């Protein structure tokens with residue numbers, strides 16, 4: 001079993017077995033293209049394969065414990081080079097400087113990925129795999145391995161190679177590399193849009209399709225590795241299209257939406273006017289329907305606690321939200337305490353499966369002058385609370 005970090009590939013057992021066997025027999029194609037849906041683990045599989053090629057163990061490669069494997073798992077193996085689209089460096093004068101700046105950016109990105117193995121490949125602004133990076137790849141391929149036996153160049157999201165390859169010289173350099181890599185060098189390209197690759201590139205690589213993962217396996221992964229409650233993990237998995245990356249992305253989007261909504265709810269609760277109360281109730285109800293009611297309440301509680309901390313002169317965990325919510329006149333301390341109590345109580349009721357509409361009706365009544373939370377009758381049909 002591989003040690004954690006970047007050797008922990010989830011699923012794709014058949015392909016891994018095939019690759020590991022081919023690697024140990026020296027029969028793995030030297031130019032590979034792994035294609036399949038985004039976020040199914042193609043780049044991870046490429047890193048795993050690179051480790052299998054360099055592992056010092058006699059069997060079960062990558063063993064996960066030898067020196068080469070440990071370095072691979074930490075993205076520190078000197079002969080495994082991982083390329084991916086990067087933003088175009090600013091103010092680079094000359095080819096040499098551009099190459100250096102790109103290498104610095106790549107090193108920084110790798111550092112981030114080391115720190116967060118569940119990183120999401122989010123595109124911000126224009127990125128590409130530029131001519132300068134191809135030159136770096138070529139010179140790496142020409143060097144002797146630092147540790148050996150195999151140098152591996154991984155090119156993630158290789159479709160980004162096309163727009164950058166403005167010069168025929170760079171295109172030729174890459175094509176030559178793909179066609180006749182040095183004997184000790186393997187190139188592994190990955191893409192979720194293989195059709196976007198230049199036909200001249202596609203014709204020079206051995207393509208292997210990496211299929212989506214079954215939903216139930218994704219749910220298991222989310223629960224075990226990302227600490228996501230089971231029911232939520234299953235729901236995310238069912239919408240992920242077989243992609244762990246997509247499932248994590250969905251979760252981030254939902255959390256973002258939830259945080260924004262919680263801020264709006266807090267604002268409305270503090271505002272106290274009936275229209276605002278109604279708006280808060282409405283926002284809450286949409287989460288009741290989506291099954292995220294409890295999480296919304298937790299988020300609201302977190303914001304109220306932050307406001308309370310700030311009004312008592314302590315440091316808030318999210319100072320930005322506090323500043324936004326406090327506005328010109330910071331909320332009254334006693335009012336916050338009462339709201340926080342009410343939200344705590346609402347959370348307890350939510351845990352006991354009380355109808356969200358009733359809980360919200362009670363909670364939003366608070367701001368309109370009725371400052372005590374009325375006892376909530378057991379909702380019809382739930383067996384009571």
Ligand SMILES: [Zn+2]
Pocket residue numbers: 054055056057061062063064065066067068069070
């Ligand atoms: Zn090993």
